[in-house]
Amino acid sequence: MSPLYVYALVAAAPPPEALGAGLAGEPIRVVPCEGVLAAVGEMEGPPELAAPALRAHDATVRRIAAATAALLPARFGSMARDDEELREALRPRATALRDALEMVRGCEQMTLRFAAAEGADPAVLAPRGALPEVAGPGTRYLASRRAEEEPRAIPEIARVLEAAAPLVRGQRLETHHRPPLLASAYHLVARGDLEPYRGRVAAAAAGEPRLRVLVSGPWPAYAFGPRELA
């Protein structure tokens, strides 16, 4: 048997016609393990890291996702020697993976990139949450460090996130220290709520002239695997 290339984890097996063929034209099948199923294809080795393969990986994951309610994409390049090695890798993580699959059920991922608008000084869009006035210097230092890692400490970003919040079922935030890029937000949004979500984000972003908000999606839930596996 050839090594296995892993496309995604799913909670229920999609119909065979939805699994279809993978990157190398190989048939995709599922490997079950304690309530989690891995969608895999047999390949000699990982695909080349290049744009066509990345697009093909994403297209395959999307096709499978469209046929099932709960899917977690595997990171590009994930390989296992055979079914048994894959099961061994999944088994100790099965509970966390089942929980993660439940969280993403019925949802798509939307991604927001927050950057300083053209002409805006990124330094102006700095975290400016209130620091405790009576705290000692150590406490104030720690609070300021926490603020640097919390995108919501930037009021412009916080207002956009608040506007989207009623339609957000799960959220991961990342701060970037690469001006003009400030932060990213990954949102789980129910499949039927994508257009209202876009509308809320667009309306909120229009009210923040110093902020540029780039919206992409819907994506498979790339950012919502269990943290300990990321």
Place this chain on the structure above:
Amino acid sequence: MTDERARERLIEEADATLLELVDHVLNKGVVVTGDVMLSIAGVDLVYLRLSALLCAADLLFSSEPRR
């Protein structure tokens, strides 16, 4: 041109769709086996643009390919 201006320009010129794809497919997702194998050859194609908008480059350049 300052670094900041250069980065800003790269963002404008970048293929945002490809950049987003790279970030999501490479940098996110579940590491199923802990045995991810990435061919570093070819990363140069995306690295410059990637580093401007996304942070997946940190992942690629901060660690050796895992075997």
